Amino acid sequence: MLVWHDYLYSGDDRSLRKNYEALKGRAMIDKRSPEGFFLGTNKGDIRDIVDWPAVERDGYDMNPPVKTVVTAFHFHSLILLQKIAEHLGKTADGEKFASLAEATRKAVNEKLWDESRGCYVDAFDPATGKASTHASSHANFFPLALGLVPQDRVKRVAEFIKSKGMVCSVYGSQFLLDALYDAGEGDAALKLLTSREKRSWLNMTEKVGTTITLEAWDPTLKPNLDWNHAWGAAPANLIPRKLMGIEPIEPGFKKVRIRPQMGSLSKASIRFPSPKGPILLSIARPDSATWQADLTVPPGSAAEFHLPPHVEGSLKLSSGTPRILRTENGRPVLALLPGSHQLSLKPN
Incomplete structure (x- = not known):
């Protein structure tokens, strides 16, 4: 192991x-x-x-x-x-x-x-x-x-x-x-x-x-x-690895999975070192209907971001149109390239 x-x-x-x-x-x-x-x-x-x-x-x-x-x-x-x-x-x-x-x-x-x-x-x-x-x-x-x-x-x-x-x-x-x-x-x-x-x-x-x-x-x-x-x-x-959900999918963080599981926490942030550079992630959930994440993916890496389950609303992505790869265990999975991204879910 x-x-x-x-x-x-x-x-x-x-x-x-x-x-x-x-x-x-x-x-x-x-x-x-x-x-x-x-x-x-x-x-x-x-x-x-x-x-x-x-x-x-x-x-x-x-x-x-x-x-x-x-x-x-x-x-x-x-x-x-x-x-x-x-x-x-x-x-x-x-x-x-x-x-x-x-x-x-x-x-x-x-x-x-x-x-x-x-x-x-x-x-x-x-x-x-x-x-x-x-x-x-x-x-x-x-x-x-x-x-x-x-x-x-x-x-x-x-x-x-x-x-x-x-x-x-x-x-x-x-x-x-x-x-x-x-x-x-x-x-x-x-x-x-x-x-x-x-x-x-x-x-x-x-x-x-x-x-x-x-x-x-x-x-x-x-x-x-x-x-x-x-x-x-x-x-x-x-x-x-688990609460903030940052784990490599491919060796050396060529591709990284980001699957946060914050439980009852209303906010959390982390600076995660990787061979490609730091991964920055901040998440805020001020109420049950609103959710926002700020993410920086380092050069040479790509991310699969798992949105929170059971959250209804409109998804907005600051870096462009969201590209949904699949749904996994009730969580939509987005593809994200290197760069800074702001993701938000708000009621329609």
Whole structure:
């Protein structure tokens, strides 16, 4: 994941080329079951973790060898390896990774989905053919964040996740919030980002008194936590990537997606650095019927801007006639070239 995102954000593929063979080994294809699950382990120095500390697993059933969370990571690794192989011109490898990923997708969605509850269960035992009866939040937000959930199940999985709240560690929160934003649940994500409950960033700063993100939400959850932990800093990337919605579509920001999900915020602005130059975005929504965005797309880049859903009215674009590419999840998507743009939606 790290190597792919380094390429996606920088446009520099030297690390991909240098480390390709090592990356293939990291997929641990030899640990796959015939159905396509990843066979983990609960023994030895290298074992399944799911989340840490252990009290943050939402009661996860750790006993079976196949865990939904671990298999979701394996699936995502295969998808990224497919993209890397295709970029490097290794067609046969790309086809192999795609086939393996599809088998994993099929196995998870057939064996680990609980239709009656609208969620995924924690684990599966290939020896008995039985799935776990326990369904944790982790078994759902990790697959959703890692692209394993079919579109027709996204809403139900998101509702299940929302019903649980913040029942994971600061590490897990990255994937929980990614999952909510990817499902279009910006309101729910913002509530968790700004919460003052024990499992929150404001608890770290206001109650615990830290000035740097912690290893765990609170000393009561991990008495020997350290006070300088990068995995606790998820908002530092979630706010630009998901709340303001700025993510590269093509490596090096040759093309960028801008899909804001501000929730209840009435205004927000950001200066986002990219290899092409800064992306400037300010959004204001003074009332439910009026919306305005000011955007600067740097030279050498192009943008796909997702308008807010369920906003009726006339669209005006300062830089010319709006060109709608498509509608995606109820949001019209505009094509924007380099330059400054002011977009506004007002009642007719």
